[in-house]
Amino acid sequence: MDERRRLAKExxxxxxxxxxxxxxATPEGMSLWFVPHEHSGAEIEADFGGGNTQAGQVLEREPGRRVVYGAPGPDGEAPTEIEFLVEGRESGSPDRPASTVLRLVQSGFFDGDDWAAEYDGFGKGWDVFLHNLAEYFRHFAGLPVTNVVATGFTDLPGEAVWAELTALLGAEPALGERVRLTPTGLEPVAGVVDLRERLLLGIRTEHGFYRFLVDDLHHMVSTTQYFYGVAVDRASRTAAWQAWIDRLTRR
Structure with a gap:
């Protein structure tokens, strides 16, 4: 395998x-910052919204230190593997608390003309999710999560979909800006912009995160939402946001 196909983050x-x-290392923990995870027999199933799920297994496990998840590749190819490595870091100063370094390595990218775009897409995706994890420990540590995920697919160009999405949200704010989004037909979203890149908007609210993303490579638009320590009707809220995404992708 080309060494460039080994994606590493820290x-x-x-x-x-x-x-x-x-x-x-647990489905409940992965749900805190990634997408909803649940046990499905011997497998762990991740829910990416809109009926899109992916199942994998624990391939290796060293309790407290290292876990490797894997899913079979197509047509007998090598599996996609995601390794997490946990390493404690001592404080170098009485004024600085101890911390932990998390290392992630993903391997098993599929061959094809667009593998480089796939590689870059996974890299940007992990940046978002690892940011979620850091922000969770900073603002909501110890609180349980309720996830809301909605996903749709479209043949429209990404920039056109993004323009429509931000119009329906009622704003296209900058990083660090305080904002009150008014998504058509849904309750307002008030908070601070903690993620902002091309085709990506993230809002941190009093009780969690809202993420909005348009994925050009997979012709996909999605929202991933996290509510910490508050009562949320996941089913009805997911249905409402899925309907919102569906209206957007049908335009």
């Missing part, structure tokens, strides 16, 4: 190694 987290281990 993030320092304001948490103990045990807290980080729980966040990457």
């Amino acid at each position: 993030v320092e987290l304001a948490a103990t190694p045990d807290q980080v281990w729980q966040a990457i």
Whole structure:
């Protein structure tokens, strides 16, 4: 395999190694910052919204330190593998608490003319999710999560979909800006912009995160939402946002 197809990420987290281990080694923990995860027999199933799920298994596990997840590749190819490695870091100063470094390595990218775009897309996606994890420990540590995920697909160009999405949200704010989004037919979203890139908008609210993304490569538009420590009707809220996404992708 070309060494460039081994994607590596690292993030320092304001948490103990045990807290980080729980966040990457259990379905409940993965749901805190990634997408909803549940046990499905011997497998763990991830829900990416709109009926799109992916199942995988734990291939290797060193409790408290390392876990490797994997899913079979197409036509007998090598599996896609995602390795998480947890490493505690001692404080170098009485004024600075100890932290934990989380390392992630993904391998098994499929061959094809667009593998480089796939590689870059996964890299940007992990940047978002690892940012979620860091922000969770910074603002909501210890609180349980309710996830809302909605996904749709469209043949329209990404920029056109993004323009329509931000119009329906009622704003296209800059990073760090305080904003009140008014998504058509849904309750307002008030908070601060903590993620902002091309075709990506993230809002941190009093109780969690809202993420909006248009994926040009997969012709996909999605919202991933996290509500911490508050009562949320996941089913009805998911249905409402899925209907919102569906209206957007049918335009």
